[in-house]
Every structure is written in C-alpha cells, then in structure tokens.
Amino acid sequence: MTTPLTPAELYRHGLQLLLDKDIPAWVDLWDERGVLSFPFAPGGWPSRLEGKAAVGDYMRHYPDHIDLHDFPDVKIHQTVDSETIVVEMRGVGLLVETGSPFDMAYIAVVTVKDGRITSYRDYWNPDAVALPGADFAGTHR
Template structure:
C-alpha cells in the first residue's frame, strides 16, 4: 500500500500483509465506517490496473461527528492478487482536531 499524500508522521508506504494489518488494526476504534455509497471503477489501458473512485461514510468514534471521505485508489492485480494499492486520500480531513485514526502520529 502506498499513500502518496500522507502527511508528515504518517506512513507513506506499507509492505506486506503484517504491516497492512497492523496499520488497519485500530481503524475501527477511531472510525465507524458504515458504507461506501459511491463507487466508480475505471478500466485503464493496462488490463491489470484499475482506478477506483469511492466515498466512505460513517462516524468518528471519539466525537460522534460524521465521517465522510472521498478516495481515489489505483489498484494493480496479478494472478488474482493485489500487488499494489495506491490510496490518494485527502490528508487535510484527518488533520482537523480530534479526527486521527489508524496510522496517525497521534
């Protein structure tokens, strides 16, 4: 997994299942993600790569405030396995006071 827009103190790259699992382990403690109401998948000229636009909605566990994040991911698959996932999320949304979640410097 790569996070090209990761803010300082956040990981820019995770390698291997264990690193990804550790990064995501505490995500539910911070964000109660309810749904992805908007998902658009775009094919590319590379048959093993797609671009996904998605919007995740839920609530922030600590404050109860709504969570609404738009993502764009570039996903590469080979032999049925994800080999690359570049997540272009908006780091400004998590830099607001009280919003930190998995992988944050908080």
C-alpha cells in the same frame, strides 16, 4: 480450480469486508509483498507500507477510529492494463471518538495479480479527518 476475482470484483469484495469490520479478511486479499502507499501523507505519517504484515498492522485498529456505514458512488475504471483499476468513491460513517460524521472522497489506483492486491495507491486527504494523535487507521504518530 476457482478463477480468481477480477480486480473490480476483488475491490468491491474488499469494500464489503471493511463495512463488515472484518480487517483480517481484508488483509487476506493482499499479496505477501503488496505495497500500500499514500502519496499525500503528511509529515510523521507513513507514506508507504511494504508487505501484507505491514498493511495488517496499519489497518488493525481502523474500526476503533472510523465506523464505516457505506461506500456510495463507487466508480471503478478499467485501465489498459487488465490488472489495474482506478477507483473513485466516498466512504461515509462516523468518527468513533467524537461521533462526528465521516465523509471522505477517495481515488485509488489498485493492481491485482493472481487474485491478490499487489499495489494500492490511496489518494485521500488526511487533513480532512482530525483524529487526535492518530492517522486514519488509528496508528499513533
């Protein structure tokens, strides 16, 4: 029996999957009932996605809109709850439609149970990325 990855190891693995544009493998890191929330989502954008299938639908077109090149400055902080981490990081790359630079700061609060993501609160500024008619993952509003 394999020991599940720690939350920090799982998170770093997930970042590599995003860089590899392997969205199905990234979605496979999620628990079936996992919740992805965006506390700063503007009106008309989803603020909460419930379940692995909803997360997969939301992220499916991400590489069509944002070409990630790196996650510099990743800092993972362990909390008093061994299953929860707080992550500070930047994602850099290009906006596919315009070729404009993409450089976004993120803070995430992530909970992992039994080797799967059960909760992911994504604190980012969607107003900093103007994708006409689409949210950060390319889901049309």
